[in-house]
Amino acid sequence: SLLSLRANSIQDEAAQQSFADSRSQIEAMAFIHECLYESPDLGHIDCGEYIGTLAENVLSSYGTDRQRINLRIDVTHQVVDVDTGIHCGLLVHELLSNCLKYAFPEGRSGTIGVELSSLATGMVTLRVYDDAIHSAQTLGLRLVADLTKQLHGTLSLDRVGGTSLSISFPVTA
Numbered sequence: 001s002l003l004s005l006r007a008n009s010i011q012d013e014a015a016q017q018s019f020a021d022s023r024s025q026i027e028a029m030a031f032i033h034e035c036l037y038e039s040p041d042l043g044h045i046d047c048g049e050y051i052g053t054l055a056e057n058v059l060s061s062y063g064t065d066r067q068r069i070n071l072r073i074d075v076t077h078q079v080v081d082v083d084t085g086i087h088c089g090l091l092v093h094e095l096l097s098n099c100l101k102y103a104f105p106e107g108r109s110g111t112i113g114v115e116l117s118s119l120a121t122g123m124v125t126l127r128v129y130d131d132a133i134h135s136a137q138t139l140g141l142r143l144v145a146d147l148t149k150q151l152h153g154t155l156s157l158d159r160v161g162g163t164s165l166s167i168s169f170p171v172t173a
C-alpha cells in the first residue's frame with residue numbers, strides 16, 4: 001500500500017512503470033511467505049501449487065482480459081526449499097510479465113503457459129511460453145539468467161511456434 005501511494009506521486013511514465021514492476025515483484029515474494037505460513041512445514045513449499053496460483057495472480061494484477069489471453073497451467077507437485085521457491089516465483093513473475101507486456105500488443109489474442117515438471121534425475125524444469133514471437137531484447141533475460149544461475153540451472157530459449165523459455169535446475173527437498 002505504501003508503494004502504491006508513493007507511485008502516485010511519480011510523474012515520469014517510465015519511472016512509474018519501473019516502480020510498478022518492483023512492487024509486483026515484492027508482492028510475488030510476499031505471496032510465497034504467505035503460502036509458507038499456511039504450510040505445515042515453514043522451510044518448504046509445494047512449488048507447483050505456488051507457481052500455479054502466482055501465475056493466476058500475475059495475470060489478475062495486470063488486469064488481463066481472460067477472454068483474449070488464455071492461461072494454461074500444467075504443474076506437478078514439487079516440494080522445494082524456501083530459497084528455490086522464491087527464485088521460481090521471481091522467474092515466473094518476470095517471464096509472465098514480459099509475455100503480457102510484449103507478446104500481445106494492440107489487443108492480440110493468444111495463450112500463455114506455465115509448466116513445472118520433475119525428472120527422475122532430481123532435476124526440475126520450469127517452462128513459460130506464449131504463442132507469439134517477440135524480440136529477445138524485451139524478455140528481461142538478464143534477470144532471468146541471473147536467477148537461473150542462482151538456482152545452478154540451465155536456461156534454454158526456443159522460438160518455434162512462439163517463444164518458450166525453459167529453466168532446468170536441481171532440487172533437493
